[in-house]
Amino acid sequence: MARAVDVRSVVVQGLSILVICAFIELGAGIILVGMTDYFTALLGLIVMVPPLLGLRGNINGALASRLGTGLNTGMIKPRLKLSQGIKINLASSLILSIIASAMIGVFSFVVNLITGAQIIGLIQLVSIAVLAGLMSGLILASLTVLVAIFAFKRGWDPDNLTAPFMATVGDFVTILCIYLAVFLVI
Amino acid sequence: MVVYSIKRIVLQSLPVLTAGIIIALAAGHLLNSSMVEISEIPLILMMIPLVNGLGGNLGSILGARLTSALHVGTLKPRLRGQWVLRGNIAATAIISFAIYSIMGMFLLAIFHITGISVAHSLSLALAFFIAGMALSVAIIFITIASAFVSFKGGLDPDNVVIPIVTAVGDVLGVTCLMLAIKIVGV
Numbered sequence: 060m061a062r063a064v065d066v067r068s069v070v071v072q073g074l075s076i077l078v079i080c081a082f083i084e085l086g087a088g089i090i091l092v093g094m095t096d097y098f099t100a101l102l103g104l105i106v107m108v109p110p111l112l113g114l115r116g117n118i119n120g121a122l123a124s125r126l127g128t129g130l131n132t133g134m135i136k137p138r139l140k141l142s143q144g145i146k147i148n149l150a151s152s153l154i155l156s157i158i159a160s161a162m163i164g165v166f167s168f169v170v171n172l173i174t175g176a177q178i179i180g181l182i183q184l185v186s187i188a189v190l191a192g193l194m195s196g197l198i199l200a201s202l203t204v205l206v207a208i209f210a211f212k213r214g215w216d217p218d219n220l221t222a223p224f225m226a227t228v229g230d231f232v233t234i235l236c237i238y239l240a241v242f243l244v245i
Numbered sequence: 246m247v248v249y250s251i252k253r254i255v256l257q258s259l260p261v262l263t264a265g266i267i268i269a270l271a272a273g274h275l276l277n278s279s280m281v282e283i284s285e286i287p288l289i290l291m292m293i294p295l296v297n298g299l300g301g302n303l304g305s306i307l308g309a310r311l312t313s314a315l316h317v318g319t320l321k322p323r324l325r326g327q328w329v330l331r332g333n334i335a336a337t338a339i340i341s342f343a344i345y346s347i348m349g350m351f352l353l354a355i356f357h358i359t360g361i362s363v364a365h366s367l368s369l370a371l372a373f374f375i376a377g378m379a380l381s382v383a384i385i386f387i388t389i390a391s392a393f394v395s396f397k398g399g400l401d402p403d404n405v406v407i408p409i410v411t412a413v414g415d416v417l418g419v420t421c422l423m424l425a426i427k428i429v430g431v
Contacts, residue, residue, distance in 0.1 A: 064328070064329055064331075064332025064333055065332075066332050066335050066336045066339070069332075069333070069336035069340075070340055070343075073303075073306050073337075073340045074343055074344060076302070076306075077302055077303070077340065077344045078344065078347065080298060080299070081298075081299060081344060081348050084294040084295045084298040084299065085291070085294075085295055085348075085351075087294040087298075088290060088291035088292060088293065088294045088295055089291060091290040091291065091293065092287050092288060095284065095287035095290060098280065098284075098290075099280060102277065102280060103277060105273060105276045105277050105280065106270065106273035106274055107273060108273060108276065109269040109270070109272035109273045109276070109297075109415050109416075109419065110265075110266045110269035110270050110272075110273055112269075112297075112415070113268075113269040113411065113412055114262060114266060114269075116301070116411055117258075117261065117262055117265050117408055117411075118262070121258060125249075125254075129249075134249075143249075144249055147249040147250070147251055147254075148249060150251055151249075151251045151254035151255055151258075152254075154251065154255055155254075155255055155259070155262065158255075158259070159259070159262045159263075159266065162263065162266060163266055163270075166266060166267070167270065167273065170270050170273070170274055171277075174274060174277075174278070223302060223305060226301065226302070226305070226411075227298060227302070230294050230298055234294070
């Protein structure tokens with residue numbers, strides 16, 4: 060039986076994307092290292108980092124895949140104009156960002172309370188989460204629309220390109236926004 | 246005609262997002278309880294987006310390929326005699342080995358440049374590599390299991406596999422990294 064999967068081409072394509080992603084993630088890591096003092100002084104703050112990163116990926120991944128489907132089926136026109144379809148998609152992802160970020164703030168407070176790791180207050184946690192979520196949401200949702208439309212116009216399938224690219228860029232932008240939010244709130 | 250609705254997008258997304266937040270909070274708590282180690286070696290923070298991001302990307306690539314193969318019918322949701330499955334597992338294993346080795350060497354250089362001794366840099370980079378390989382094995386299993394189970398259960402694996410793999414990958418990534426650091430004894 061013939062080999063059903065071209066392992067070589069999967070490895071070459073997968074590895075080239077991953078190397079680019081790895082260097083962007085390394086940049087995100089360097090910002091995190093720069094925040095070490097905040098994390099040690101404000102014990103409990105770091106609890107929010109993985110959920111905020113995950114949230115970003117999930118909201119923008121879903122936005123990217125809805126845009127990909129919309130573009131592929133012709134429901135969304137590949138023009139940089141705020142059409143009704145794009146407006147609704149952007150608005151939904153921003154509303155989700157705000158609700159879910161506030162939830163992360165509250166849940167993190169509860170986790171800290173239960174585990175007794177509490178130093179940072181509820182209002183501070185929620186305002187850092189919402190501020191970081193809103194800032195990164197605005198930047199990343201607009202970027203997702205731009206990348207999806209650009210990819211579609213170039214003839215690349217936005218389903219393959221937008222999600223992995225946005226997941227990685229999302230980590231970088233989100234950590235930067237958490238840093239800014241902590242700086243503004245504290 | 247506008248087929249998108251803000252209310253529908255928000256309501257359908259919230260349950261998945263909430264589940265993702267709760268899983269990711271476990272990773273956050275793990276980080277918070279490791280703050281003693283982290284404040285001693287802040288460079289541990291630099292490896293976290295890298296380990297988690299690469300793990301998520303590996304799972305997403307494998308997940309997207311498996312779900313396409315399931316939809317097209319070249320892959321059946323069982324383990325025996327599956328050439329497509331074997332090829333994909335082999336490709337993912339090769340990519341993981343290559344990317345974690347490349348980034349491990351790169352981290353080694355960064356650690357050494359920032360003034361950490363050779364032996365110390367070497368054990369940190371080794372911990373990164375071990376964590377990455379352990380995470381890849383776990384991610385491959387979770388991706389296959391969630392793709393098969395969701396496909397058999399009549400769900401569209403496209404909607405289920407990637408959110409599960411990235412969320413679980415975040416928790417396991419932090420766990421593997423902290424464990425590997427303890428094993429190597431940095």
